Amino acid sequence: MTRFPRWELEPGVVYHWTLGTLSIWISRTTADWLYAWSYPQTVEPATDLTFDTEVPKPEDLAWTRVIAPDERRSVSFAPRLADRGVVIKSDESVTVLPRSNAELHVPLPVWLVVSTGEGEQRLLFEAPTRELHRRWFGSSMQGSLCYSVFSRLASDRRAVELQPVSAICPIRIRNHSNEQFRTDSVFVQASQCRLYRPRSQTSSPFANLEASTVVVTVAGTDELSFSIASDRSRLADDLEQIADWRKRPDDSWWKRGYMLFQRISNY
């Protein structure tokens, strides 16, 4: 059973935590909660949630006030994946041979979810554990806004360049075409991925995180399709799911049937 850190907060006291390069400050009164977060350059990146009251909130950082109708005293922390797509770009490109498969591993940024309450938890706020840059995925006329991550597309999971807090995402590339498939970046619809952790891990709740497997099918030049694999394979790896997707993957039988029809009919 997954246990995430929980703190009982005294009214009027300012508490500070660090995770990755994210610094958060939380305080509560009898009815209100105050929170603020930033990415100070001076703080060392933390691989696990670190509690430290010595770090004062910067003067120019404003509090966000949340009115809590009932008397909630505790905050709990949990990890979650990004709220939109992530493009992982590498300095070096990889090539997948015609009619062959490959598996790559990339790091996905992780969010810190802060909730209040003991039994029924209510979301207070969530923030990325490191400052993220945004990029556009697609043409300038249509596409989607994504987060941008620079990392090696590692074929060995141990070679993944893990930023302080990341989840490893396996990418299965199935090149069904008769041409080589060459890429220097990978797109992951992180909002549709689930988050996992080794079942045996009882401490360090933000370490060894894993994401759903993404399947990239290459049918020909510029004919790519992305899908999220079912979590059966991940659970078989002795992992337990700790966070669900934000947006349900659109992989209905109806859509799959329509895509198959498109491929068959060439329409």
Added chain:
Amino acid sequence: MRFLIPDEIIRLFTLDSALVLARILLVLLVSVLLVKLVAFFTVQLFKRRFSQQSLMILKKVITYSGVIIIWMIVLAQLGLNLAALLGAAGIAGIAVGFAAQTSVSNVISGMFLISEKSFAVGDVIRVGTFQGVVLTIDLLSVKIRTFDNQYIRLPNEMLIKSEVTNVTRFPIRRLNVEFVVRYGTDLMKLKEVLSEVARANSNCLDEPEPLFVITAFGRFGIEMLFGIWFVKEDFLAVRNSVMQGIHVAFNEAGIEFAVPAVAQLEAPT
């Protein structure tokens, strides 16, 4: 006090006329309800496929057509000769058409604007000196709200004849910052400084990459174009923060803008 009602009017209130009146009222009630239902369900049916603007027009077309049909039914119930009435309406229509050429032109232009789909409700457009958010696209005119909150009505005919820029058509835009630096400036260093300005600004997109172009060797210095891509909603935030960022970064890096200067040289005595 007693009201005197002429006998001719009293004679009109027979059982037959009362039945006709009841029938007309029934026809009116049922047909108005029917038109409203047809308009509602048609809008619901095309809600996902059509834009808000197209749905509004579809609803208006159904409503106006329905109203015309209802009036024709009512007039027929009253025993009026529709053929004669339509003939008269045709002659009146030609007369009105001549008198209202501009309006007719606007209506036709409006139809072209709607079918062309150059812009939709909510887009930011620029027409001549006017720029604002499109509020409605009607048959006669397009109404926009400027950024200083003025309401402007632009006749459709004018929009058809002039150049219209849809500022927010595409999801991302490029902010072009043009400036001139002194001839002695280290261009590699300048490029690094500008790249860092874009990288440090969370509103600037990493991809498409920022654009760095030397546009000309001008009279006073090297003319540059620095283009940064951003999501269209972030326009104001990007514009202010990038300009501020360039100013601060140039000051820190010792890069100077080239400005026209007059040097006063004194002749040796």
